[in-house]
Amino acid sequence: MTLVVALVLLVGIGAAGLLLPLPYLVAAPGVTVNTVGELRGEPVITVEGADSYVHDEGSLSMVTVQYAGGPDHRLNFFTLVTAWLSPTQAVLPEELLFPAGRSPEEVSERQSVQMNDSQTDATAAALSQLDIDYDAVPQVAETVEDMPAHGVVEPGDVIVAVDGRTVPTSASGDDPEELVGSAAVVEWVSSREPGDPVELTLDRGGETVDVELETRRGENGAAVGVLIADDMDFPLEVEISVGDIGGPSAGMMFSLGIMDRLTEESLTGGAHIAGSGTITSAGQVGGISGIPQKMVSARRDGAEYFLVAAESCSQVFQSDAYEDLEVVRVETLTDAVGALETIRTGEGELPRCQE
Template identity: 35%
Template sequence: MTENAPRAVPASPAPTRGTKRRRTPRLATTSGVLTYVFIALAVLLPVPYMLQLPGPVFNTLGDYQGDPMISVSGAKTYPTAGRIDMLTVAVSGGPGRDIFASQALGALINGEQTVVPTEAYYPLDTTREDVTESNAVEMSSSQDVAIAAAMGQMDKSYSVHLSVDDVVADAPAQGKLRKGDRLMSVNGKKLDSDPQAAQIMSRTVQGTDSVELGIERDGKSKTISLTPAKVDDRKAIGITMKQDFEFPVDVKFNVDGVGGPSAGTMFALAIIDELTPGAMTGGKHVAGTGEITPDGTVGPIGGARQKVAAATEKGATLFLSPADNCAEVMAAADQSKITVARIDTLDDAQTTVEQYAAGNTSDLPKCPADGADNNEKGQ
């Protein structure tokens, strides 16, 4: 008789240390935590960029905080109508104000804001106070230059005096020139009362090895001889200059809290509108931008895309764009909602507004669709 063989019982598997099955949860947890940490760092990490976004809009023909934004006295003025808007760009970030990677990424996605490197605008050692002071100085200067451009456009004479604003330490001018000295001539070329005096002064210094300045100090005339020094491959005598204007009219601006030079063209148009019969805009809503020089040349500005957005949001129907900003303006998301006209000079700007007011839009100088630098006509 044969005994039944014992039934085989499966053996339990020997425990295995360190298998994937036991370690996976811990690795997954650690990996997830690290991912969240990296995301948090990316979101909260300050980055060296600034965001440009649409800023407040001001009607230069209207009031601001209960007072006229621009008031002219000393000459006959005329009623105005419509709007001539100056546009601003709000800036997030920059010296003393951090923005984070998440903000920069969001700005790139929404398309209305522009991300720019801080170093492209400000040296690394610039402080917030430096920015505020610089903006205020630029705004004040742009107002004087706008008046000068308006006077020139209306053939009204004015005088301008070039003076020393500051003397650089250890420069050729130190100990010889003082702040406040009026610069009357340079190497026999008259400077006083010439709107191009600063340019004449700069060109003369660059083109000579010796400078003879005629100055006026405390009511007395003096002659100062200087030898320019080489600074970054350019000749310099070590002064900063400012222009002091004397106008036949008195113009007051009510623009607290706004800085920079880009409102010059709109200021000039508003002054002309107040000093000439008839409403330049014909009651229409015009907006625009552009730095301006005393001879009426309109220069490019920053933040053109944001200014188009601000203009359309406020309901403007005509946008005046400096020629060198055409490409950026035509790339703006809102440019199709507004008539865009290219301007090179204050005369262009005035003529364009008057033509638009009269309903003549077929011959406006326009920015080409591809932003190329040409002077196409028509819509």
């Protein structure tokens, strides 16, 4: 009798364990959106204030990852094991998408902000690539508590110069990767050794203010604890509509889509191209997570080529979709444009990720 009771309890505990919610997420292939096509009957990208072109052939698709789980909808052990055994899904710690101390609503809001910022940066990068001038005024959004700038630099200050070097606010068109606005400020400050001083010249409501700050070690080099948001002034209006998709990972494909709209000749030459990577206003393409699932989405929806940030190359070989796609490694928007030219003309070699 004791053995029977123990066995029943063991089975019951095991069954309960299978249904116990766990702090993990399941990442699966999501939707693709052709940035030079339509979504729900409306153009994904529209341009006003300049000649705009629609090319019927080819595609430049952004790809997404669909996540299941989260603090409010945790998954059980059985579901996670099933996903772990799937060749197209991945099981990830919950904190990768939902950091401790942030509610799901805050995470969603942050992803919306990242999407909006990526669209602005994508427009700036595309215009620079096309030699179209625009203005980017680096304005202080906020300062970080316990960092040197806090209490000295004020929100709304415009950073005019760094160590007497005037911050360029207008792209000249001579160099598509020229640093302007906040990109220039960040580069000039972060490139020094942490601990070195830096002098910022600020425009504070029309008054010039000079402040000297001692830098500290930040995530990407020296930092003073200033968060900057460029006040962009474009000579044309670009609107991007992708529904409720969030995050920054479509930046590169947005830039290419904008360029295709502003270029009389199609960038794709009729080829079906997908990709994923962030973009800065200076045209730097950054890595992103979820590449294996995004490659599956791209293959499923007919892509022939997949553009991936060099930083994400290590993820490429985790997907069997690698065998069905021509995967192209890029570091800048210039690289991506060059790759499209190679695809379009058939001349030259495409850069690859190396295992």
